[in-house]
Amino acid sequence: MSGLRELQKEMRRQAIADAAIELFQRQGFQNTTIEQIARHAGVSAPTVFKYFNSKQEIILEMLKEADNRAVLDLRDKMREFDDPVDTLCHLESLLVSYSLEVLPAPLWRELLPLILSNEREGLPQAYREMNAALQAQIANVLRDLQARGKLHAGLDVELTAFLLNDYSHLQLLRLVSAAEPDREAHARQVRLTTQLIFQGMRPD
Structure with missing residues (x-):
């Protein structure tokens, strides 16, 4: 029952x-x-x-579930990727897909001023906390890659997770800000930047 x-x-x-x-x-x-x-x-x-507790919490709970779903889906397929760039690009693609699934681009465009502002009634603090949780999950993915010898043993995992999450977040905001979001161009840009970042992550 x-x-x-x-x-x-x-x-x-x-x-x-x-x-x-x-x-x-x-x-x-x-x-x-x-x-x-x-x-x-x-x-x-x-x-x-x-x-x-509020309509803001509805938005944040849905985004949190989308982030968790993306990380879980990546972990199901993680062993299928030999190249860590493919792993990280796949994670970013999942995060964007699920974020747009729960919040379509026009709604994201309305929320952007709230996300980027410091208004007490908006989303900033709670949104930052949610983003910090996602960053921690990305760090765990990087640790797994590091343990498998895919990343440099001395890599600062926390800093790298911050950079990847911050960049992915920025690219998502750019994507949804466009009148007609171009997912293919977005994916190409993410891959090029991830490859560039990865040059400093290769193991000896």
């Missing part, structure tokens, strides 16, 4: 998140209220607050 309840809770949570994203796309993130999300999801506002 508890399993059924958990399933129902997860379905309700997903319905609220889906309703929120649909409204964010239709009328904008700033113009959407919790009350509107609740009505669209067919629940009460207090029910929404049982699952999410």
Whole structure:
């Protein structure tokens, strides 16, 4: 019975998140209220607050799940890549794909000013914390590559993870800022830059 309840809770949570994203796309993130999300999801506002503390948290939870999914999917295939550049480019591709899956480019464009600002009511602090968690996961991927002899033994894994995550984040913002996002051009640029960075990561 508890399993059924958990399933129902997860379905309700997903319905609220889906309703929120649909409204964010239709009328904008700033113009959407919790009350509107609740009505669209067919629940009460207090029910929404049982699952999410704010509409900002809805966005961040979905992005966090997308990041975790990307890292898990990479780990399933990690042994298939002999070249660490292929590994890192594949991870970046997964991160972008899942980020755009949960938040389409037009919605990203609206959120960019909030992400880049220091407004208390926006996303910055929570977004930075989420990004720090992703950076830690990238560092673990690099440690695995290092342990397999694919990266220099003396590589500063934490700094490299920061650089890769920061660059990937910047490229995502550039991608979604374009009127017509070009994924192929984006992937080419990411590969060229990753290859350049990797020249200093090769093992002796």
